[in-house]
Amino acid sequence: MHLSGLSQKQLVPLAVFSLGLLYIVWTVTKNLIFSPLRHFPGPKIAALTRWWDVYHTVKCDKFKVVHELHTKYGPVVRVGPNHLSFSSPDTFRQVYVKGGATFLKDHEFYGSIQPGIGPKYAGLFNFSNHQQALDERKTLQAKLSPSALRQYERRFVPILDSLVAIMKEKRELDLFAYFKFLMLDAIGDLAFNQSFHQLEAGEEHQYVIDFNNAFMLIGLVYASYGLQRVFKYAQTRVDAFLNEEKPSPGTLLEAYLENGKPKPPYSAWYIALSGHGFIVAGSESTSITLTYLFWLLIKHPDIQRRLRVELQTVPQEDKGAYLASLPFLDAVIKETLRIYPPAPSAMPRVVPSGGAEVEGVHYPPNVRCQRSYPNLFYDSSDYGILERRPSSQRSHIRSIAILACFRIQKSSILTAGLMRLQNAAN
Numbered sequence: 173m174h175l176s177g178l179s180q181k182q183l184v185p186l187a188v189f190s191l192g193l194l195y196i197v198w199t200v201t202k203n204l205i206f207s208p209l210r211h212f213p214g215p216k217i218a219a220l221t222r223w224w225d226v227y228h229t230v231k232c233d234k235f236k237v238v239h240e241l242h243t244k245y246g247p248v249v250r251v252g253p254n255h256l257s258f259s260s261p262d263t264f265r266q267v268y269v270k271g272g273a274t275f276l277k278d279h280e281f282y283g284s285i286q287p288g289i290g291p292k293y294a295g296l297f298n299f300s301n302h303q304q305a306l307d308e309r310k311t312l313q314a315k316l317s318p319s320a321l322r323q324y325e326r327r328f329v330p331i332l333d334s335l336v337a338i339m340k341e342k343r344e345l346d347l348f349a350y351f352k353f354l355m356l357d358a359i360g361d362l363a364f365n366q367s368f369h370q371l372e373a374g375e376e377h378q379y380v381i382d383f384n385n386a387f388m389l390i391g392l393v394y395a396s397y398g399l400q401r402v403f404k405y406a407q408t409r410v411d412a413f414l415n416e417e418k419p420s421p422g423t424l425l426e427a428y429l430e431n432g433k434p435k436p437p438y439s440a441w442y443i444a445l446s447g448h449g450f451i452v453a454g455s456e457s458t459s460i461t462l463t464y465l466f467w468l469l470i471k472h473p474d475i476q477r478r479l480r481v482e483l484q485t486v487p488q489e490d491k492g493a494y495l496a497s498l499p500f501l502d503a504v505i506k507e508t509l510r511i512y513p514p515a516p517s518a519m520p521r522v523v524p525s526g527g528a529e530v531e532g533v534h535y536p537p538n539v540r541c542q543r544s545y546p547n548l549f550y551d552s553s554d555y556g557i558l559e560r561r562p563s564s565q566r567s568h569i570r571s572i573a574i575l576a577c578f579r580i581q582k583s584s585i586l587t588a589g590l591m592r593l594q595n596a597a598n
Contacts, residue, residue: 203253208536214241214250225252235516239546248533255540257518258533264543266530267521273302275521275528278540315427322492323422324362331358334371348463355455355462356380362454363447364409365423410444424450460514461505468508479504510549518542 203219204210210219218224228234241249242259251257258264267275282298299305314320335354339345353370356377361367368377410425414433425447428438469476482500495501520542523535535541 207253209250209254209256209539212248212250212256213245218251218255219253222252222255225255229517235518235545238518238544239550242544247531249544252540254538255520255542256535257542257544258530259544259548260531261548263530263533264548266528267541268543274524275541276300276302278520278522281520281540312424312427315424318493318496320422325492327361327422328358331361331367331371338371347466348459351459351462352376352380352455355459356451359451359454362422363424363450365425366409366412410440410447414440457514461508461512464512464514465504465508468511469504475504513545513549516545518545 228237238257247260249257277300279300282300357367357370428443482498486494520540523537523539525537527537528535
């Protein structure tokens with residue numbers, strides 16, 4: 173049949189089909205034949221489309237799948253049309269530590285990390301500009317210091333006492349849920365100068381429900397936003413804090429204030445976003461870590477007994493400072509973070525415009541790259557036989573492995589001091 177013999181109604185679906193076929197051919201040709209990443213191993217479907225990434229993110233098994241890919245293909249795997257994953261601790265150090273000013277944060281990913289408002293409003297946890305992030309850390313440094321955490325002990329202990337009283341009364345309860353209540357009440361008080369009172373209510377605050385729903389969308393560039401209620405609540409709390417005649421001292425928000433008002437270049441809206449960020453980073457990750465920590469202690473009674481003996485030496489005064497010096501408690505917390513990282517999603521970086529050579533592997537310019545959590549944490553060459561290695565090798569291996577594990581868990585160990593206070597009270 174000649175095309176001239178087809179009606180306009182028949183030509184439309186034919187044109188759509190032809191365009192679709194051309195798009196498929198173009199995508200396959202571009203991503204599998206001409207792409208600078210064509211030589212890297214990995215699933216072909218991942219090389220063709222970013223929907224592979226979206227699918228496994230929504231399915232909540234991406235970190236497991238990427239780990240299996242590294243086990244199958246090796247230390248560098250292609251997991252997207254323009255996306256590589258690496259598993260080497262040395263490569264991690266080159267990209268995330270030494271290359272912090274050149275391997276910049278992926279703007280596309282970090283721009284989607286404030287669910288409900290999109291990439292326009294960057295903050296401490298999603299700055300893609302390296303200098304902005306450094307400036308913000310300087311602003312907050314004093315409020316996140318060990319001495320500041322010790323001052324906060326007076327605010328935290330009553331909240332912890334509430335949980336202890338509930339545990340004694342109920343005898344049986346969902347520990348994970350109540351650890352979330354505890355940390356959200358504590359971090360809400362620290363960030364917004366007001367607890368969520370979830371321990372008292374025994375249920376989640378609407379703010380918490382909203383941001384949990386919103387954070388399911390993190391990193392999905394195809395996700396649509398609309399959960400403005402999360403940030404409206406945060407701004408309401410900040411406005412109330414700024415209008416107090418004598419605000420209670422010892423909150424994170426004070427870092428952004430001068431004479432009780434936002435200091436340049438900060439605004440009330442920006443402070444609200446930052447407060448929300450602190451709540452998410454300081455509560456969810458810490459409650460997850462606490463749950464796994466207690467679960468592991470129950471599974472390993474010998475470790476639990478040893479930890480109890482160490483905690484019995486804690487004095488009544490200045491608990492926080494003393495707890496920070498306890499080596500076995502520190503080891504238990506760090507090992508829990510290694511085995512069960514509370515935030516196993518990748519934090520991608522972008523290869524500099526000139527490309528990069530790391531451990532004999534050439535990374536093409538402007539490629540998105542990330543480290544694989546499980547491979548970094550569970551590699552037996554770095555952890556499993558560490559104590560059997562010569563002492564001359566141990567310090568090097570530990571420096572790389574520990575740096576990899578705990579530098580990338582910075583959001584969760586911002587509140588490690590609070591965790592130590594909890595263990596002391598228990």
